[in-house]
Amino acid sequence: GWVIAVGDNGIRQKESRRYANFARAIHPSAVISPSASIGQGTVVLEGAVVQAKAVVGVHCIINCGAVVTHDCVIEDFVHLAPGVHLCGGVHVGDGALVGVGSCAVPGARISPWIVVPAGSVVK
Numbered sequence: 001g002w003v004i005a006v007g008d009n010g011i012r013q014k015e016s017r018r019y020a021n022f023a024r025a026i027h028p029s030a031v032i033s034p035s036a037s038i039g040q041g042t043v044v045l046e047g048a049v050v051q052a053k054a055v056v057g058v059h060c061i062i063n064c065g066a067v068v069t070h071d072c073v074i075e076d077f078v079h080l081a082p083g084v085h086l087c088g089g090v091h092v093g094d095g096a097l098v099g100v101g102s103c104a105v106p107g108a109r110i111s112p113w114i115v116v117p118a119g120s121v122v123k
Helices: 009-016
Strands: none
Touching: none
């Protein structure tokens, strides 16, 4: 299997329809809870953390140092930029881009296909 190495969420979605046999690419330094779920075609980069019962959809990018805590739901084609921190129970809609260094408080909801600016606090 393989992954689509394109940062643009919309292009990654379009290309995913053209191919099959996707793999997950998880860096050895990433920490993934055994109870977390990571979808096909998703890339988890250096130092990222995905905690208990988190669900990450297909063709996502969990970038360097991003933290997805317990019970978060990350839908398909999402990009969590470097240093993003999501507290428990955050829901990120399809195709959203959460900008570098942003954070979300417990239970926050991020709309599909939105761009959260770098350094934002999502409540």
